Amino acid sequence: MSKILVTGGAGFIGSNLVDKLINQGNEVVVIDNLSTGKKENINPKVKFYNADICSLAIDEIFKNEKFDYVFHLAAQIDVRVSVANPEFDNKVNAIGSYNIFKNCGLNKIKKVVFISTGGALYGDCLKPASEKTLIQPVSPYAIHKYSAERYLELCYDLYNLDYVVLRLANVFGPRQYSGGECGVIGLFTYNIANNKSSTLYGDGSKTRDFVYVSDVVVACLKAITVKQRGVFNIGNGKEISILQIINVIKKIAGKKFIYKQEKNRIGEVQRSVLDSAKAKKILDWEPRVKLEQGLKNTIDWAMKKS
Numbered sequence: 001m002s003k004i005l006v007t008g009g010a011g012f013i014g015s016n017l018v019d020k021l022i023n024q025g026n027e028v029v030v031i032d033n034l035s036t037g038k039k040e041n042i043n044p045k046v047k048f049y050n051a052d053i054c055s056l057a058i059d060e061i062f063k064n065e066k067f068d069y070v071f072h073l074a075a076q077i078d079v080r081v082s083v084a085n086p087e088f089d090n091k092v093n094a095i096g097s098y099n100i101f102k103n104c105g106l107n108k109i110k111k112v113v114f115i116s117t118g119g120a121l122y123g124d125c126l127k128p129a130s131e132k133t134l135i136q137p138v139s140p141y142a143i144h145k146y147s148a149e150r151y152l153e154l155c156y157d158l159y160n161l162d163y164v165v166l167r168l169a170n171v172f173g174p175r176q177y178s179g180g181e182c183g184v185i186g187l188f189t190y191n192i193a194n195n196k197s198s199t200l201y202g203d204g205s206k207t208r209d210f211v212y213v214s215d216v217v218v219a220c221l222k223a224i225t226v227k228q229r230g231v232f233n234i235g236n237g238k239e240i241s242i243l244q245i246i247n248v249i250k251k252i253a254g255k256k257f258i259y260k261q262e263k264n265r266i267g268e269v270q271r272s273v274l275d276s277a278k279a280k281k282i283l284d285w286e287p288r289v290k291l292e293q294g295l296k297n298t299i300d301w302a303m304k305k306s
């Protein structure tokens with residue numbers, strides 16, 4: 001059993017990770033300011049701090065709790081917010097992350113796993129992007145997530161802090177929709193379950209690499225035990241267009257998909273797909289959940305909530 005901090009543990013991916021860590025018998029602490037996370041997502045067995053990762057409260061929490069491991073997921077995740085308010089995005093995603101990593105270093109945490117983004121970092125992908133692909137961020141969000149990766153590398157130099165970075169593709173699954181902006185599958189499944197209209201930005205030909213949340217949780221667990229420090233892409237390796245997603249959602253839900261079309265938004269790439277061969281080789285990680293099964297689970301969850 002280990003004592004583990006999950007920042008962002010009231011959010012979509014974080015809460016799914018927390019549940020798994022608790023099931024494995026770990027002692028889990030969550031830091032989350034509930035800006036997009038939900039109280040109802042927080043596992044009743046965790047100790048919860050309603051705190052901002054940018055605040056001084058973080059120093060005290062680290063000093064008092066003495067964690068073995070840290071998963072850092074708390075983030076401002078909305079690309080549009082990052083375009084409209086880059087200072088705020090920088091504060092949370094770059095400086096706030098550094099605040100967490102610095103505390104990990106000062107308090108001699110055994111390892112930190114930072115959840116970064118693959119979908120946004122590599123720009124338009126003509127073929128699956130590996131970890132060696134040139135970084136070409138197309139939004140302030142991507143720039144600041146990459147800054148956080150660099151801060152983490154700095155903390156390795158300064159404090160010998162062991163770390164793994166997971167650059168995730170587009171994640172989907174239960175709990176994604178929390179009432180605001182989220183991934184396209186989260187929005188579409190929520191809308192179809194509630195007979196609401198969706199908005200399609202562009203003509204639907206944009207492609208994404210979709211990975212199911214339980215596969216991401218498995219990657220997080222493997223990141224803790226792997227000996228090698230470094231960066232790993234976590235994706236399915238398959239390009240799926242938004243129109244293809246709509247068709248599968250319609251079929252599974254057995255309902256009409258009502259939508260209006262608008263022009264593409266700034267900060268979004270046309271094609272995004274990750275090469276996760278390194279994760280397969282070193283983490284022994286591969287995606288297991290098929291798109292259709294993952295979508296069915298997500299739609300079932302959205303229907304139950306509707």
Ligand SMILES: NC(=O)c1ccc[n+]([C@@H]2O[C@H](COP(=O)([O-])OP(=O)(O)OC[C@H]3O[C@@H](n4cnc5c(N)ncnc54)[C@H](O)[C@@H]3O)[C@@H](O)[C@H]2O)c1
Nearest residue numbers: 008010011012013032033034035036037052053074075171
């Ligand atoms: N969902 C995806 O497709 C995807 C893809 C790539 C990377 N990621 C990364 O995964 C992580 C989790 O994202 P998610 O999809 O679960 O989103 P989410 O919004 O559900 O989770 C983020 C959590 O962080 C919390 N938070 C935000 N700002 C905070 C602050 N200043 N202090 C404390 N808590 C704060 C929110 O309340 C929320 O609970 C993020 O780091 C995100 O960048 C997500």
